[in-house]
Amino acid sequence: MSASTSQLQALLPRESLLWIFAAQLAVLLPHTIHLPIWLLGAWAVAVYWRLEVFRGRREMPGRLVKLVAVALVVAGLVLTYRRWFALEPMVALLAVSFTLKNIELVSRRDALLSLMLAYFLAATLFVFEQTIPYALYGIVCVVIITAALVAQLGRRSARPGRALGLSVKLLAQAIPVMLVLFVVMPRLGPLWAVPQNTQAASTGISDSMSPGDFSELSKSDKPALRISFNGAVPPPEQRYWRGLVYTHFDGRRWSEPGAADGYPRWGRGRSNQRPFGDDGHGDSAERALPAVGPRYRYQVIQEASHNPWLFALARPHSETRGVRETGDDTLVYRTPVGSRLAYEVRSWPRDTVTDGVRLSASEQRRHLQLPASGNPRARAWARARFEEGLDGAAISQALLSLYNRSFTYTLKPPPLGRDTVDEFLFSTRQGFCEHFASSYVFTMRAAGVPARVVAGYQGGEWVEQQEYLLVRQYDAHAWAEIWLPERGWVRVDPTASVAPERIRDGLQSAAAEEFMQDAFLPLHKIAFVSRLRLQWDMVNYRWYQTVVSFDSQRQEGLLRRLMGEISPLRMAMFIGIPVLGALLLLLVWLKLSSRGPALPATSRLYLRFCQRMARAGLPRIPGETPGDYAHRIARELPRLGPMAARITAAYERAAYADDGLAEKQLRRLVRGFWPMRLSAQPRKPV
Incomplete structure (x- = not known):
């Protein structure tokens, strides 16, 4: 047996074992957010058994014990996950193999294998999150794992100061190589796609709406969207970020078409949806959009929602891979958004685009659907306006005038009973945006005017220092659209008739006394804390813009700015010169260090x-x-x-x-x- 082989087969001393366990714990801890907690318990049991073996109180487990351990963890995975071919089960399987390795951790070869698995498991952290805290924690994990590798060299190397110091030095020397590879390595798409867990809790706007849903969102100040514009910025009253269209009403809850049958919008074929093309986005030829004229160009950075719908202004068109347009004037992604997603959008204001089409008979039925019974007073009011000979625009104006005269905007409306629309219109007359949108669309349909509810976000806070619009969860909003034969779909926001300051200045201005009143810590009332949070959001925005979203297009632009022209010769020089310089520095360092051991x-x-x-x-x-x-x-x-x-x-x-x-x-x-x-x-x- 060679010297290196005999060294690898040497038994592990106590210090080496402790370093390995420390590296494993550092890697496993953040995974407890996404993976079942019993995995950490299984790891603790395996570590305890191995330490007992080291103390001489137990024997190394035999084949039967190993088979039982494997059977138990596999059974745990089967009971935890219903679907195996998904992201979380794959990472959990890796963590299980990583954990079970401890019960046969005997030699340095086993230690090296375990630490290599630790590197790989640390990399999977960024599959779930690419935020700055995760990046910093990932660096800490890599430092600890590298220190554990250093500790395998001997008892003297296992001292904490020496192991961590050498680990930091090694990683510092690798930083130039990392930067060069970050800039020049081709940005390739994934060789295969593993879907994320669809059972993960979704955040933000859901695929249905009933009274009270949006008032819950008003209690959250978490970021939802960050939008930067290339050119003109729409005024506050035009910042309607539409995401979903609700057309089915069961008497209390509005939902997407097909959701009542158990089929979500993105999974059920509809004639007015555009399928993905070969390049992953919709075919813009199906939709007549002007090549010139007023329009907005912008990039949206959307936070993880675990839902496939995206948010954009009306008349959106996106060429981002994986994004498609729907006939309901919205955007959807090909998979649920499990992490931050950036997509480019162009939008045309509706006043500059003529639909040029009429609603089909099926579309009219869909946008006039109402339950067979319920809310008789609202139906009678709508029928009376229709019998007066008013057209759709006039009926809409009459209803908006009623809202303006008699209604109050509040985040804490009284509860509604069975006939929600009647009670709201003729009794309580206090509500939030979904109360106004729901009652408006119901009444317009009762009057024979096609109408629908649109959900999304409205407004946003303009961040002057970085020039982007920050939209938070409490900016969630619901409004309405009605079909007028001469104009097509027209946006109508009943909330603006009651509380125009909600549209112009935001929720905090419209409901100052009630805004975030139930928050455990009302940090929004402390100016210093609010400024710090905004500064932190700007740092996150710049991090995502510079690092996370550094795709092939941005890489090509950076290389052209650095080299002028991308050619094989220039690429070789761009990579070779730094590598040659690093080698020369390494030779000088080796020459100096070969003079003898360092003095105390x-x-x-x-x-x-x-x-x-x-x-x-x-x-x-x-x-x-x-x-x-x-x-x-x-x-x-x-x-x-x-x-x-x-x-x-x-x-x-x-x-x-x-x-x-x-x-x-x-x-x-x-x-x-x-x-x-x-x-x-x-x-x-x-």
Whole structure:
């Protein structure tokens, strides 16, 4: 057996085991957010068993015990996950193999394999999140894992200071290579796609709406969207970020078409949806959009919602891969949005685009659907307006006038009973945006006007320093659209008739006394904390723009700015010159380090004292002991004698008695010892 093989097969000492377990724990801890907690318990049991083996209280587990352990964890995975081909089960399976390795952790070969798995498991953290805290924690994990690798070299290397110090040095030397690879490595798409867990809790707007849903969202100030514009920015009253269209009403809840049958919008074929093309987005030829004229160009960075719908202004068109347009004037992604997603959008204001089409009979039925019974007073009011001969626009104006005269905007409306629309219109007359949108669409349909509810976000906070619009969860909003034959779909926001400040200035202005009233810590009322949170959001925005969303297009733009032209020769020079420089520095470092082992700190300090004495004109004679040298200094340079004696005494205690306090004293004395050149001063005869 070779020397390297015998070294790998050597039994693991206690320090090596502790470093391995520390690295494993650091990697597993953040995964407890996404993976079942019993995995951490299984890891603790495996570690306990291995430590008992080290103490000699147990034997290494045999084949039967290993089979039982494998069967138990596999059964746990089967009971935890219903669908195996998804992201969370795959990572959980990796964590299980990583955990079970501890019960057969015997040699250094096993240790190296376990630590390689730790690197891989640390990388899977960024499959779930790419935020700054995760990035910093990932760096900490890599430092600890590398220190655990260093600790496998021997007992001296396992000391915490030495292991961590060498780990930081190794990773610091790898930073230039990492930066070069980050810039020049081709940005390839995934070779395969593993879907995320669809059972994950969704955030934000759901695929249905009933009274009270949006008031719950108003209690959250978490970011939902960050939008940067290339050119004009729409005024506040035009910032309607539509995401879902509700057309089915069961008497209390509005939902998407097909949701009542158990089929979500993105999973059921509809004639007015555009299928994905070969490039992953919809075919814009199906939709007549002007090549010139008023429009908005912008990029949306959407937070994870675990839902497939995206948010954009009306008349959206996106060429981002995986994004498609629907006939309901919205955007959807090909999979649920499990992490931050950036997509480019162009939107045309509806006043500049003519639909040029009529509603089909099926579309009219869909947008006039109402339950067979319920809310008789609202139906009677709508029928009366219709019998008066009013058209759709006039009926809408009459209903909006009713809202403006008699209704109150509040985040805490009274509860509604069975006939929600009647009670709201003719009794309570207090509500939130979904109350107004729901009652408006119901009444317009009862009057024979096609109408639908639109859900999304409205408004947003303009961040001047970074020039982007920050939309939070409490900006969630619901409004209505009605079909007018001469104009097509027209947006109508009943909330604006009651509380125009909600549209113009945001929710905090419209409901100042009720805004975030139920928050456990009302941090929004503290100006300093609000500024800090906004600064942190700007840092996150810049992080995502610069690092996370550094795709092939941005990479190509950066390389063109650096090299002028992308060619094989220039790429080779761009990569080769830094690599050659790093190799030269490495050769110089090896040359300097080959001169001999590094001196202890106490010897280096005393050597510095001797060098300064030599510059003062009294060098140390080869073979002269420190004590003799101090006596000679006292005879020839009496002014320096006392200081030389103190330095020598501190050096001898630190070097020979291993006195830590003496080493600190020696460092302090040498730092302040700057003798004058006294070669011209007459010396006493020896």
